[in-house]
Amino acid sequence: MKNCHKNIIILASGNGTNAVNIINHFSNKNTLSDSNLSNISIKALVCNNRDAPVLNKVKNINKDIKLYCIPFSKTAERASFEEELAGIVDEYKIDYIILAGFMKILSDDFVLKNLNKIINIHPSLLPAFKGKNAIKDAFDYGVKITGVTIHFVIPAIDSGPIILQEPVIIEENDTVELLEEKIHKLEHKMYIKVIELVSCEKIKIVDNKVKIFK
Numbered sequence: 781m782k783n784c785h786k787n788i789i790i791l792a793s794g795n796g797t798n799a800v801n802i803i804n805h806f807s808n809k810n811t812l813s814d815s816n817l818s819n820i821s822i823k824a825l826v827c828n829n830r831d832a833p834v835l836n837k838v839k840n841i842n843k844d845i846k847l848y849c850i851p852f853s854k855t856a857e858r859a860s861f862e863e864e865l866a867g868i869v870d871e872y873k874i875d876y877i878i879l880a881g882f883m884k885i886l887s888d889d890f891v892l893k894n895l896n897k898i899i900n901i902h903p904s905l906l907p908a909f910k911g912k913n914a915i916k917d918a919f920d921y922g923v924k925i926t927g928v929t930i931h932f933v934i935p936a937i938d939s940g941p942i943i944l945q946e947p948v949i950i951e952e953n954d955t956v957e958l959l960e961e962k963i964h965k966l967e968h969k970m971y972i973k974v975i976e977l978v979s980c981e982k983i984k985i986v987d988n989k990v991k992i993f994k
């Protein structure tokens with residue numbers, strides 16, 4: 781394994797179970813499967829929502845992680861959010877921007893300036909069920925298999941080269957709440973794996989497709 785030395789920032793908007801899981805995992809250097817993984821450093825969390833539970837949760841886990849709350853609602857305000865975000869990315873020499881339940885759309889300009897650096901998690905098998913309510917949309921549609929996709933972000937909603945994708949079977953007795961639980965559990969496992977893969981430079985983008993190598 782290469783030395784995996786990477787600086788990471790997390791963007792979140794709400795509950796933050798993914799953010800909390802990632803921070804817990806990489807803050808606890810004793811439980812990492814390889815000592816090189818201890819070079820993965822979560823520098824900051826940026827939230828766009830003052831009332832998001834993620835803010836309090838993260839505050840209580842790791843005091844070294846800087847918390848930024850930069851609310852914005854209108855597209856016009858997004859420019860100042862992104863300006864501040866770009867400053868944070870520069871200040872901490874951030875290698876990867878991890879979207880973990882970040883429910884806002886970044887501008888094409890910001891995405892293009894940070895191409896192959898922004899990663900998003902989405903609770904469906906993309907390109908099916910894009911948007912904010914993917915779990916419920918898949919459930920209501922009646923699909924028998926849905927899942928989780930983690931992908932690089934390009935200037936189009938819930939699109940971009942797929943890094944990892946795994947299925948979740950919708951059982952006869954599942955409710956939307958049960959499905960949500962299953963998806964979140966899988967998301968937590970997958971995001972750790974993806975952060976390790978990208979940080980340890982085990983992926984390459986060839987012809988717009990992500991190749992994973994050992």
Ligand code: GAR
Pocket residue numbers: 792793794795796797798799880881882883901902903911912913914938964967
């Ligand atoms: C997650 O299920 C994530 O995949 C989804 O929001 C949830 C956030 O949960 N993201 C999207 O729908 C993005 N289009 P969390 O705040 O508990 O991590």
